[in-house]
Structures are given as structure tokens and as C-alpha cells.
Amino acid sequence: MRRIGVLTSGGDAPGMNAAIRAIVRYGIYHNIEVMGILRGYKGLIENDMKAMDLSSVADIIHRGGTVLGTERSEEFKTEAGLKKALQTLKYRDIHGLVVIGGDGSFRGAEVLSQEGIPTIGIPGTIDNDLAYTEYTLGFNTALNTILDAIGKIRDTSSSHERSNIIEVMGRDCGDLALYAGLAGGAEVVVIPEETVNTDEICEVIMRGKARGKKHSIIILAEGVGSAFDLKDEIKSKIDIEIRCTVLGYIQRGGTPTAYDRLLGSRMGAKAVELLMNNQANLVIGTRGSKIFGQKINEALRMEKEFDIEAYRLTKILSI
Numbered sequence: 491m492r493r494i495g496v497l498t499s500g501g502d503a504p505g506m507n508a509a510i511r512a513i514v515r516y517g518i519y520h521n522i523e524v525m526g527i528l529r530g531y532k533g534l535i536e537n538d539m540k541a542m543d544l545s546s547v548a549d550i551i552h553r554g555g556t557v558l559g560t561e562r563s564e565e566f567k568t569e570a571g572l573k574k575a576l577q578t579l580k581y582r583d584i585h586g587l588v589v590i591g592g593d594g595s596f597r598g599a600e601v602l603s604q605e606g607i608p609t610i611g612i613p614g615t616i617d618n619d620l621a622y623t624e625y626t627l628g629f630n631t632a633l634n635t636i637l638d639a640i641g642k643i644r645d646t647s648s649s650h651e652r653s654n655i656i657e658v659m660g661r662d663c664g665d666l667a668l669y670a671g672l673a674g675g676a677e678v679v680v681i682p683e684e685t686v687n688t689d690e691i692c693e694v695i696m697r698g699k700a701r702g703k704k705h706s707i708i709i710l711a712e713g714v715g716s717a718f719d720l721k722d723e724i725k726s727k728i729d730i731e732i733r734c735t736v737l738g739y740i741q742r743g744g745t746p747t748a749y750d751r752l753l754g755s756r757m758g759a760k761a762v763e764l765l766m767n768n769q770a771n772l773v774i775g776t777r778g779s780k781i782f783g784q785k786i787n788e789a790l791r792m793e794k795e796f797d798i799e800a801y802r803l804t805k806i807l808s809i
């Protein structure tokens with residue numbers, strides 16, 4: 491393995507830069523050249539890349555986003571796009587590839603593996619929606635960003651004696667909403683994995699009011715629907731003041747937490763180590779304190795387990 495490539499693809503996530511830095515430095519330490527492919531699979535198709543040296547990754551460990559840029563490439567999903575990507579890899583003499591991204595990016599990595607390119611995936615997404623790993627890179631930072639917002643919204647909700655619906659990202663996965671709700675002391679968490687009807691939400695709000703609560707915080711996962719629709723539904727049943735906050739892209743940016751920097755660094759190094767040992771077509775995961783590799787095809791077909799205990803606890807603690 492003389493030369494490898496690294497790309498970031500799909501939605502960016504805090505900690506991606508820590509992973510890029512680790513891949514470049516761990517590679518150079520082991521006499522491997524690292525090419526930084528720009529704008530995800532699009533850069534691979536268009537042969538847009540640069541050789542990375544030690545200083546190209548200086549001062550990035552603490553920065554959100556990705557210094558390589560990222561895109562969701564539709565062209566890569568076509569036969570012509572794949573062909574161009576394979577040509578680039580051959581032309582650039584790249585013998586292994588690290589793809590940092592979510593499940594869509596991993597599907598691309600799986601295709602490249604099937605075409606004989608040793609590929610390793612690093613799970614970079616704030617959504618935490620990949621079943622094979624306990625955590626994805628960026629999830630912890632996004633969770634802390636949401637908690638910060640909950641604290642601020644609670645202050646003003648309390649002063650005005652209002653309810654507030656906070657809509658968070660996560661695509662079809664409720665993890666950001668669930669764990670932010672539990673850690674942030676929300677009254678109600680609404681997630682795609684569990685059905686909750688509007689009557690139940692109204693009951694929790696009114697019960698809280700009856701015992702003197704000055705506010706209530708409802709965390710809504712975007713996978714369920716819009717905060718404004720939920721507000722209308724609640725307002726049609728009870729006469730209370732409700733405001734909506736859609737947190738949006740602030741959840742995707744910002745300086746990565748210590749956890750995400752450590753995870754990115756460890757996963758980046760592990761990816762290069764696996765390629766050096768001729769182990770490929772794997773995605774890196776974490777469970778407990780372990781960092782491991784799992785076959786891409788297996789990982790993509792696993793079903794995510796829902797943390798029902800965390801959900802039950804959120805309900806119990808919000809009485």
C-alpha cells in the first residue's frame with residue numbers, strides 16, 4: 491500500500507477533520523502517501539484531489555465541517571460515474587480508499603469494494619443511524635449543541651410560561667431527539683421509533699401546568715414531521731402558548747467535542763492500519779471502548795436496535 495485516498499461524502503459532521511488529520515499523519519508516519527479527494531465522490535469522478543502533507547492537516551483537529559469539502563453525488567450512482575471514478579483511481583495509482591460519511595456514502599464504498607478497490611468506511615454523520623456501531627462521528631457534538639439550545643430555550647420559556655417545540659435533525663432516526671430529551675430533561679420526546687398521540691402530549695403539558703411547571707419542552711425528531719404542524723395539532727386541543735424552534739444546520743457545525751475528536755483520531759488511524767494489513771471492504775465502528783472493523787455488506791444490512799430503556803426513562807423522569 492504505497493498511496494491511499496481519503497474523501498468525505500454526504501452531510502458533514504464535526505470530527506471529520508480529526509479523522510482526516512489522523513489518516514494523513516498515520517499514513518505519512520508509515521511511509522504511505524495520502525491524497526485528499528475534494529468534494530466527495532464528485533472529486534473522484536472529476537480527478538480533483540491534492541497530495542496531503544503534514545502541514546495540510548495542521549490546525550484542523552478543533553474545526554467543524556470538512557477541509558476536503560463534501561457533496562451528495564448523483565453521478566457516482568450511475569455506471570458512467572462509477573467508471574470515471576475507477577479511471578481516476580487507476581490514473582492516480584491509488585491502492586486504497588477511506589470514505590468518511592453516512593450510509594449513502596457507505597453504499598458507494600461497497601460498490602468500489604466490489605470493483606476490487608480496497609475501501610474502508612468511517613461513519614461520519616450526526617444522525618447516529620448506523621446499526622453496526624454504537625456511535626457515529628459527529629453525533630456527540632450535535633447532541634451537545636442541542637443541549638445548549640435546550641438550556642437557552644428553557645430560560646425564555648420559563649420567563650414567559652410557554653411550551654416550546656424544538657425540532658432536531660436525524661433523518662429517520664430518533665437518537666438525537668431521544669438522548670437530547672433525556673439529557674436535557676424534556677417533558678416529551680417525539681421520535682419515529684415510537685408512536686405518541688397528541689392527546690398524550692397535551693396531558694403531559696397540562697399535568698405539568700397543574701403542579702406549577704412554568705414551561706414544557708417537547709423535542710421532535712424531524713423524521714416524524716414539522717414542529718409547526720405539531721403545534722397546530724396541540725393548539726386544536728388545548729389553549730396554551732407554544733413556540734417552535736427548528737434548530738437546523740447549527741447542529742451540523744461547530745467545534746467537535748473531545749469525544750468526537752478522539753473517535754475521529756482513533757477511527758482514522760484504524761482505517762489506515764487495516765489497509766496496511768491488507769484488510770479492506772470494512773467499515774469502522776465503536777462499542778464501549780473498542781474500535782473495530784466490520785464487513786461493509788454486513789454492516790449495511792443490520793437493523794438498528796431502538797433504545798427502549800432510554801425512551802421509558804425519559805417518560806418516567808418527566809412526570
Ligand code: F6P
Binds near residue numbers: 660661
Ligand atoms: O444526514 C445528516 C443530515 O443533517 C440529516 O440530519 C438531515 O436530514 C440532512 O442531513 C440534511 O441534508 P442537507 O444537508 O442535504 O440539507
